[in-house]
Amino acid sequence: MNINGKNRRGRSRFRTALVLAVILLAGLYGYGRFIEPYRLSVTEEEITIEGYFRSPGTVRIVFLADLHIIDAGRRERRLLETVEELAPDLILIAGDFIKTGADPGETIAAAARLRAPLGVYGVVGNIDISHRQSRRLLQGLEAAGVDMLRDRRRRLRAGDLEFDLVGFDLNPSQEEVAEVFAGRESGFPQIVLTHWPYLLDILTPHQPELILCGHTHGGQVRLPVFGSFFARLLAGTHYDQGLFTVLGSRVYVTRGVGMTTHQIRLFCPPEIVFLTVNFVNREFQ
């Protein structure tokens, strides 16, 4: 075979590979843009925490974050139906209820449909605060039955279990965090709700039993080898999704339900977290 023949064959192989790569990328983009954002998943996790508790027991929590609601679309309808089916004791929402620029009315109407025997509690996210109708949104959420915890604690009882739920505002100072924890009574487990995982540095020294946060969206696009590329690059945190132990506190970071500026989810489907948390007493030695 002459050199021209070899060159022709090489060029045609390159062209085929290029076409296949373009088809693969277009397929991935189509899947990430139009299919995966609606594949709402339920992550069930049972966490057992040992300590010395006055009233140990179990609480079943639906934990959500980053709803980024625009309107009552199919993801929102599926979300409300699934939460109702799970029938938790308690619903916790770690902020970013709304999508930038969306009308708060739709978000408030969706939140009003969430119901649980111990209540629905939330904290503010950065998008909730920066929204141009932030005040209307937050007042509407309260009116819809979401108890927005801004550096506040609540004592709750689930069967035998008595515990404290503590919610933090977006950017509390170290002193404000210390003040909230100063109100802690010994023997009652502390479940902390906060929007972003950046606060872990100032929360974990107080050793709450469980910290729940969102904001990272799990990176939205997770690739083999790179993992949560966007979460680590843009959110600047190692705590991108899932369960961690930090200074003795259990920490769950959810990849959330909605999407931020980039309307794509790839290998990182929207998540409802269903936690069964057992607080058990350690045997005296």
Ligand SMILES: [Fe+2]
């Ligand atoms: Fe956020």
